[in-house]
Amino acid sequence: MAGTLLIGQAGGATAVINSSLVGAIREAQRHESFDGIWGIRWGAEGLLQGDFIELGSLPPDTLTALSGTPGAALGSSRRKLSDEEVDVLLDLFRRREIRTFLFIGGNDSADTVHRVAQLASDRNQELQAIAVPKTIDNDLPMTDHSPGYGSIARYITIATMDSAKDTESMPTMYPVKVIEVMGRDAGWVVAASTLGKRESHDAPHLLCLPERRVSPENLLRDVARIHQEFGRVVAVVAETLRDDQGRPFGDPGSSEDRDPFGHPLIRGTAAALCRLIQKELGLRARYDKPGSLQRMSMLCASSVDLREADEVGRAAVRLALDGQTDRMVTLVRDGDEPYGCHTDSASLANVANRQRVVPDNFITADGKGTTEAFHRYGFPLVGPEPLPRYVRLGDVQR
Amino acid sequence: MAGTLLIGQAGGATAVINSSLVGAIREAQRHESFDGIWGIRWGAEGLLQGDFIELGSLPPDTLTALSGTPGAALGSSRRKLSDEEVDVLLDLFRRREIRTFLFIGGNDSADTVHRVAQLASDRNQELQAIAVPKTIDNDLPMTDHSPGYGSIARYITIATMDSAKDTESMPTMYPVKVIEVMGRDAGWVVAASTLGKRESHDAPHLLCLPERRVSPENLLRDVARIHQEFGRVVAVVAETLRDDQGRPFGDPGSSEDRDPFGHPLIRGTAAALCRLIQKELGLRARYDKPGSLQRMSMLCASSVDLREADEVGRAAVRLALDGQTDRMVTLVRDGDEPYGCHTDSASLANVANRQRVVPDNFITADGKGTTEAFHRYGFPLVGPEPLPRYVRLGDVQR
Numbered sequence: 001m002a003g004t005l006l007i008g009q010a011g012g013a014t015a016v017i018n019s020s021l022v023g024a025i026r027e028a029q030r031h032e033s034f035d036g037i038w039g040i041r042w043g044a045e046g047l048l049q050g051d052f053i054e055l056g057s058l059p060p061d062t063l064t065a066l067s068g069t070p071g072a073a074l075g076s077s078r079r080k081l082s083d084e085e086v087d088v089l090l091d092l093f094r095r096r097e098i099r100t101f102l103f104i105g106g107n108d109s110a111d112t113v114h115r116v117a118q119l120a121s122d123r124n125q126e127l128q129a130i131a132v133p134k135t136i137d138n139d140l141p142m143t144d145h146s147p148g149y150g151s152i153a154r155y156i157t158i159a160t161m162d163s164a165k166d167t168e169s170m171p172t173m174y175p176v177k178v179i180e181v182m183g184r185d186a187g188w189v190v191a192a193s194t195l196g197k198r199e200s201h202d203a204p205h206l207l208c209l210p211e212r213r214v215s216p217e218n219l220l221r222d223v224a225r226i227h228q229e230f231g232r233v234v235a236v237v238a239e240t241l242r243d244d245q246g247r248p249f250g251d252p253g254s255s256e257d258r259d260p261f262g263h264p265l266i267r268g269t270a271a272a273l274c275r276l277i278q279k280e281l282g283l284r285a286r287y288d289k290p291g292s293l294q295r296m297s298m299l300c301a302s303s304v305d306l307r308e309a310d311e312v313g314r315a316a317v318r319l320a321l322d323g324q325t326d327r328m329v330t331l332v333r334d335g336d337e338p339y340g341c342h343t344d345s346a347s348l349a350n351v352a353n354r355q356r357v358v359p360d361n362f363i364t365a366d367g368k369g370t371t372e373a374f375h376r377y378g379f380p381l382v383g384p385e386p387l388p389r390y391v392r393l394g395d396v397q398r
Numbered sequence: 399m400a401g402t403l404l405i406g407q408a409g410g411a412t413a414v415i416n417s418s419l420v421g422a423i424r425e426a427q428r429h430e431s432f433d434g435i436w437g438i439r440w441g442a443e444g445l446l447q448g449d450f451i452e453l454g455s456l457p458p459d460t461l462t463a464l465s466g467t468p469g470a471a472l473g474s475s476r477r478k479l480s481d482e483e484v485d486v487l488l489d490l491f492r493r494r495e496i497r498t499f500l501f502i503g504g505n506d507s508a509d510t511v512h513r514v515a516q517l518a519s520d521r522n523q524e525l526q527a528i529a530v531p532k533t534i535d536n537d538l539p540m541t542d543h544s545p546g547y548g549s550i551a552r553y554i555t556i557a558t559m560d561s562a563k564d565t566e567s568m569p570t571m572y573p574v575k576v577i578e579v580m581g582r583d584a585g586w587v588v589a590a591s592t593l594g595k596r597e598s599h600d601a602p603h604l605l606c607l608p609e610r611r612v613s614p615e616n617l618l619r620d621v622a623r624i625h626q627e628f629g630r631v632v633a634v635v636a637e638t639l640r641d642d643q644g645r646p647f648g649d650p651g652s653s654e655d656r657d658p659f660g661h662p663l664i665r666g667t668a669a670a671l672c673r674l675i676q677k678e679l680g681l682r683a684r685y686d687k688p689g690s691l692q693r694m695s696m697l698c699a700s701s702v703d704l705r706e707a708d709e710v711g712r713a714a715v716r717l718a719l720d721g722q723t724d725r726m727v728t729l730v731r732d733g734d735e736p737y738g739c740h741t742d743s744a745s746l747a748n749v750a751n752r753q754r755v756v757p758d759n760f761i762t763a764d765g766k767g768t769t770e771a772f773h774r775y776g777f778p779l780v781g782p783e784p785l786p787r788y789v790r791l792g793d794v795q796r
Binding site: 009012013039041042043045053055058062065066068069070071072073074075076077078158159162163165166167168169170171172173177267268271274286287288289290291292293295296297298299300388389390391392393394 | 407410411437439440441443451453456460463464466467468469470471472473474475476556557560561563564565566567568569570571575665666669672684685686687688689690691693694695696697698786787788789790791792
């Protein structure tokens with residue numbers, strides 16, 4: 001094999017993406033099969049510019065500290081490479097004797113790795129190009145789940161429990177709370193908010209999933225009904241939420257407000273919903289928008305997620321050493337209780353540019369909650385550490 | 399003494415307000431001097447209606463669980479009592495033999511307790527009325543700090559460190575991050591965001607404190623300068639931020655958007671700043687608005703804060719047993735290193751309707767950061783537990 005191993009991080013950072021980097025470095029060090037272990041600064045941007053740093057000699061305690069640091073320590077970007085740029089990249093790889101390329105990222109990054117692998121094959125250039133799954137959106141196909149999801153799921157579960165306690169404390173002043181969460185066009189993060197729900201009057205009382213578009217009229221009807229029933233409403237909504245006509249509730253911005261892969265950057269969804277609820281129902285509504293915090297909280301990181309992020313990094317190195325290319329590491333679930341998962345891999349042709357949304361059997365028939373099947377799926381991912389158990393005094397309703 | 403002890407919670411809930419309740423209950427149980435220990439549902443609203451629940455027989459394990467539960471377990475409200483209502487209330491107290499009244503809250507609640515105590519004295523009615531300090535705003539006078547502040551300070555410190563890692567990960571895509579935090583007209587929570595800052599390029603790079611109003615032009619100049627210097631900007635701003643003309647950056651809403659004490663409810667400050675920065679500087683700006691989460695996170699609760707919240711609850715009971723009335727429990731600092739604090743009390747005449755903003759010697763001369771004096775003040779409050787230590791690979795700037 002030999003040659004240099006090059007590792008990069010791409011797309012939105014998470015609490016565990018550095019664990020995948022550390023797993024890959026440690027596995028590569030263990031095998032002593034590479035001439036060097038280098039990292040790419042700033043994702044696809046630095047990749048093109050050959051902006052690399054040496055990683056193989058990082059001391060063990062730095063690697064350990066890195067696993068405890070959220071964010072993409074190498075730097076990341078959202079940069080779509082043109083076909084010409086992929087060609088230039090492969091020249092660079094040949095020149096610098098880079099024969100293994102690992103890219104830790106989501107759907108867009110998987111597409112980049114796929115195109116690099118394909119062109120290398122066309123050029124007959126020796127290259128093992130492997131995608132390492134990472135996305136809090138949890139929308140990568142072919143894998144049970146993606147590293148990053150378990151931690152954001154744990155964050156959103158606890159955040160919903162915490163925020164609900166505020167709404168329970170002062171329901172006459174602030175009866176409606178909207179929590180705006182990430183997840184692009186998939187509702188996995190929205191769904192995670194239900195993992196701390198034990199009784200019907202527990203939050204969240206209403207989900208707005210991208211998979212189930214809702215008219216403003218029906219949404220208002222739901223809020224009014226829940227307020228009537230429980231005296232308060234906690235709704236968890238996707239930041240990309242669109243109504244039944246496909247119009248975003250938030251501000252779709254200008255056409256420049258797109259990332260390089262063409263995904264629109266919708267803003268202000270929760271704020272718009274609060275204005276709508278206040279205007280039409282006369283109920284004071286406030287929102288929490290944890291923003292980056294939901295992706296970056298090491299305090300809420302799931303230990304299962306941290307371990308699996310490390311494992312997918314290691315598995316990528318082993319796949320490359322095994323002579324594989326154009327593949328993504330996957331996680332295959334062995335069981336829910338006890339929970340078990342092992343790594344495998346899938347062809348990138350089956351991954352790139354495909355998106356896995358929340359399946360129908362995970363969403364209740366009314367489209368506003370999650371099923372027991374989702375709970376079986378989600379619970380193990382938020383880690384074996386228990387969720388908070390909060391208590392109440394007296395009746396929960398005024 | 400004898401008679402019934404009545405305890406309530408008022409105003410915005412925190413992660414530690416239940417600890418003050420538990421401290422008061424346990425201290426009252428220990429003294430066996432009361433005929434009953436009762437709690438008020440829904441703050442001043444339930445107070446008027448005589449909506450009380452028995453607390454004295456709560457089992458010890460429920461009390462322990464309650465200390466670990468964020469929010470106001472009795473329920474809270476923002477309700478200003480008229481003079482006539484205070485009179486009616488005192489009739490109720492006499493009828494139900496309530497001779498001790500503890501109210502856990504902030505400035506507005508202190509005013510309520512003060513008026514109740516004054517009228518009881520005028521009416522020659524036996525009543526020990528004691529305010530127990532609670533406010534994440536940390537703006538109560540006469541006390542070194544208020545229970546609730548240490549925990550939100552710890553939350554905001556860690557949130558700023560976490561969110562900064564996201565901005566560091568992808569500075570070309572999202573160079574500007576605005577974190578909108580609470581604190582009403584005082585910048586204590588904004589200031590807390592600096593407690594994790596170790597080097598000049600660490601976040602936050604810019605504070606917008608209510609104590610230092612800034613023109614939109616100067617704000618934009620600062621953002622552009624910091625972006626030039628570090629390649630990224632993390633700004634922490636007060637949700638109530640006003641410009642140098644006194645105009646809110648956010649939406650001041652209608653005149654109905656005031657709480658019963660007349661405080662305006664400004665909305666969308668960070669969103670407005672992001673639009674301004676994007677429009678005028680062409681820099682993509684995003685915001686985090688942790689909203690209720692910053693007040694309610696038990697994961698980030700400071701152990702110092704939890705302990706002191708319990709202590710002020712206990713001290714209130716001892717003051718009442720000592721025959722005191724019309725007073726608020728205070729915290730007096732014995733030293734920074736090692737940190738120590740003891741409880742004392744102050745006359746409510748010196749507390750009610752007064753607000754303590756961040757003093758000049760805690761704010762840097764340019765008005766955009768905090769001083770070493772603030773760090774000495776703030777560090778002990780976020781608890782002896784260490785703050786995260788995150789690592790970096792390579793240069794922090796592109």
